[in-house]
Amino acid sequence: MLFWRRRDSVAAVREFVRRAAQEWGLGERVGDVVLCASELATNAVLHGVPAGRGYLVRVERLGGAAGLRIEVHDSGDGRESVRAAAGEPAPTEDEPGEESGRGLIIVDALADRWGAAVRNPGKIVWCEFAEGVPRR
Numbered sequence: 001m002l003f004w005r006r007r008d009s010v011a012a013v014r015e016f017v018r019r020a021a022q023e024w025g026l027g028e029r030v031g032d033v034v035l036c037a038s039e040l041a042t043n044a045v046l047h048g049v050p051a052g053r054g055y056l057v058r059v060e061r062l063g064g065a066a067g068l069r070i071e072v073h074d075s076g077d078g079r080e081s082v083r084a085a086a087g088e089p090a091p092t093e094d095e096p097g098e099e100s101g102r103g104l105i106i107v108d109a110l111a112d113r114w115g116a117a118v119r120n121p122g123k124i125v126w127c128e129f130a131e132g133v134p135r136r
Contacts, residue, residue: 001016001056001057001058002054002055002056003041003054003055003056003057004054005044005045005049005050005051005052005053005054005055006045007045009041009045010038010041010042010045013037013038013041013057014034014037014038014041016037016057016059017033017034017037017057017059017070018030018033018034020059020068021033021034021059021068021129024061024068024131025131026067026068026129026131027131029129029131032110032111032129033068033070033129035106035110036070036106036107036110036111036114036127036129037057037059037070037072039103039104039106039107040070040072040103040107040125040127041055041057041072042103043072043103043104043125044072044074044076044125047076048072048074048075048076048077048122048123049074049075049076050075050076053075055072055073055074055075056071056072056073056074057070057071057072057073058070058071058073059071062128062130062131066130066131067112067128067129067130067131068128068129068131069126069127069128069129070126070127070128071124071125071126072124072125072126073119073122073123073124074122074123074125075121075122076121076122076123077122077123107127111127111128111129112128112129112130113127113128114126114127114128
């Protein structure tokens with residue numbers, strides 16, 4: 001589904017992903033799935049989508065009924081998320097009390113797998129959740 005580069009689009013992404021996760025039986029993982037989708041969408045809005053453009057959010061089943069994958073496609077630069085997915089340090093806000101710089105840390109903690117890939121233009125940041133697997 002395509003969303004416009006607006007802060008209020010993140011709430012629509014959460015609802016879109018929540019419906020899919022519930023319909024596909026992710027059970028107790030729905031909250032984690034929605035939070036990760038929210039973090040990826042927020043990163044796209046704040047860092048990945050040039051003004052006047054939108055971003056694509058895809059939600060798909062993994063291996064029939066084995067789980068769920070979320071992809072956020074944007075048309076921005078993409079270097080920071082790709083660096084973080086490769087295990088290199090991503091820039092973060094180091095000051096206590098900062099409210100940004102932790103989105104991919106949250107995704108890493110909650111998702112079973114995640115990563116990023118370059119596309120032209122932009123990047124795809126994705127995360128996956130196995131059905132019936134409790135949070136680690």
